[in-house]
Amino acid sequence: MKKGKWGLIIFGLVIFIVGVTFPVWYGAGTSAPAPVLDMDTPVIKSMPNKKCVEDTAFIRAHHMKLLDAWRDEAVRDGHREYTAKDGRRFEKSLTGTCLQCHSNKSAFCDRCHNYVGAKPSCFSCHIVPEEVKK
Amino acid sequence: MKLLLPIIALFVVALLAACFAWAEAVSLLTILAYTSFLIFAAGFVYRMMKWAKSPVPFRIPTTCGQEKSLPWIKTHPLENPANAWGAIGRMAGEILLFRSLFRNADVKMIGGRPVYGSAKWLWFFGLMFHGSLLLVALRHLRFFTEPILPFVNGLSALDGFFEIGVPALYLSDAALLAGLTFLFFRRVVLPQVRYISLFTDYFALLLIAAIAMTGLLMRHVYPVDLSAVKTMVAGWLVFAPVVPANAGVMLYLHLGFVFVLLAWLPWSKLIHMGGIFLSPTRNLINNNRSVRHLNPWNPAVKVHTYEEYEDEFRDKMKAAGLPVEKE
Numbered sequence: 488m489k490k491g492k493w494g495l496i497i498f499g500l501v502i503f504i505v506g507v508t509f510p511v512w513y514g515a516g517t518s519a520p521a522p523v524l525d526m527d528t529p530v531i532k533s534m535p536n537k538k539c540v541e542d543t544a545f546i547r548a549h550h551m552k553l554l555d556a557w558r559d560e561a562v563r564d565g566h567r568e569y570t571a572k573d574g575r576r577f578e579k580s581l582t583g584t585c586l587q588c589h590s591n592k593s594a595f596c597d598r599c600h601n602y603v604g605a606k607p608s609c610f611s612c613h614i615v616p617e618e619v620k621k
Numbered sequence: 622m623k624l625l626l627p628i629i630a631l632f633v634v635a636l637l638a639a640c641f642a643w644a645e646a647v648s649l650l651t652i653l654a655y656t657s658f659l660i661f662a663a664g665f666v667y668r669m670m671k672w673a674k675s676p677v678p679f680r681i682p683t684t685c686g687q688e689k690s691l692p693w694i695k696t697h698p699l700e701n702p703a704n705a706w707g708a709i710g711r712m713a714g715e716i717l718l719f720r721s722l723f724r725n726a727d728v729k730m731i732g733g734r735p736v737y738g739s740a741k742w743l744w745f746f747g748l749m750f751h752g753s754l755l756l757v758a759l760r761h762l763r764f765f766t767e768p769i770l771p772f773v774n775g776l777s778a779l780d781g782f783f784e785i786g787v788p789a790l791y792l793s794d795a796a797l798l799a800g801l802t803f804l805f806f807r808r809v810v811l812p813q814v815r816y817i818s819l820f821t822d823y824f825a826l827l828l829i830a831a832i833a834m835t836g837l838l839m840r841h842v843y844p845v846d847l848s849a850v851k852t853m854v855a856g857w858l859v860f861a862p863v864v865p866a867n868a869g870v871m872l873y874l875h876l877g878f879v880f881v882l883l884a885w886l887p888w889s890k891l892i893h894m895g896g897i898f899l900s901p902t903r904n905l906i907n908n909n910r911s912v913r914h915l916n917p918w919n920p921a922v923k924v925h926t927y928e929e930y931e932d933e934f935r936d937k938m939k940a941a942g943l944p945v946e947k948e
Contacts, residue, residue, distance in 0.1 A: 492673070493673070496669065496670075496673045499669070499898060500666055500669055500670075503662075503665060503666070503669075503895070504662065504666070507658075507661075507662055508662075509765075510762070510765035510766055510858050511858050513765075513766050513770075514766070514767060514855070514858050514859065516859055517859070518855060518856070518859045518861060519767035519851070519852075519855040519858075520852065520855070521848045521849065521851070521852040522848065544846070544866075544867055547846040547848070547849075548844045548845055548846045548869075549844050551787050551788055551844070552787065552844060554787070555786070555787035599847075599848050601769075602767070602848055602851060603763065603764070603847040603848055603850075603851050604763035604769045604773065604774055604777060605788070605847070606774070606777070606778060607787075608784060
């Protein structure tokens, strides 16, 4: 058999092992905890009952689906009122409803989106209120 | 029956995963994650070492081009590599572009005569499937790296370029399913291929299809809290596992199938992901005629050359009138 065969075999196996364990040494043992979301906005502070449109677990997983449905229903069908599961009513509006409370996009929306690599296209049309003030 | 068993096996895996999710046996999830990864990595190395130790005493490349010989005869350095660069080029074409499959031919009896034609479907869908599987695997690095590698974000953006739906449909997911569908129906529909298909063939395809389907459902139909998922993966990476808070059953199904794939891969035909690098009919230089290859385990044979024979019997040969080389 060819000279240097074992050199090539070891080289290939090292590439494999380094490749499959790459995330471990890329993080170098530093933990990547879930981002802390900042709820410290004037509107949320002034709310007696701090509750989002739906419960937190649903919103965390489904908010993009909800907003997508809102967009279609409001823009295409003209239905602009959303009735939550507990009966409260909201305007179907990202800027008018969501961003009224969560006026801190960079400390709220962006933290999770950057953490999981989500790149929502909401803000290519919608303005961010705080950015206008600046 | 050969098709029914893999389907039953997959349902058993799904049922087990669902049971674990329902029983919230989440410490089991961590144990399975580490165990399946260790089986994958160790099994992979074991299979590679086993192949590397297999004796290949002679050069056995399959060739379909002119070998390098006299300078005025045109050679084909890729089909019949005469040096290391040719062999590397040949392997690259094989691994990256599935060059052998590109030559796939089909034969039909037309008017009582066999007519050969090109059949590139297997090459096309095979390449599409493998390519999109690679893209999908690379995109998952967003859960495994913090901060996320820049190229992973770029890849996801490119993959979701058309922004179909929210969250955007990844084109590689669609391509992956299209490739899998073709490869599966090829086995089921063509009688010749169905005849030679075994449990392992169907199980490999259906297992990867199950992973892709649960992944797609988790992204588009039953969304999960991604930051909880990433926290779970990050916990594995620093050996401080955490339990994802109220993750849906779809996540457990997805992970269950992935763990089965990881643990099964080294012992199945899917180990061709490493084995292709060690295929002696492709990776060897064809220098059988220009270099002398000795079988390394040939025993030392005691030889008696003609010169020695003549030295021994010269007198008798001369006496008998036989010609001798040395007087």
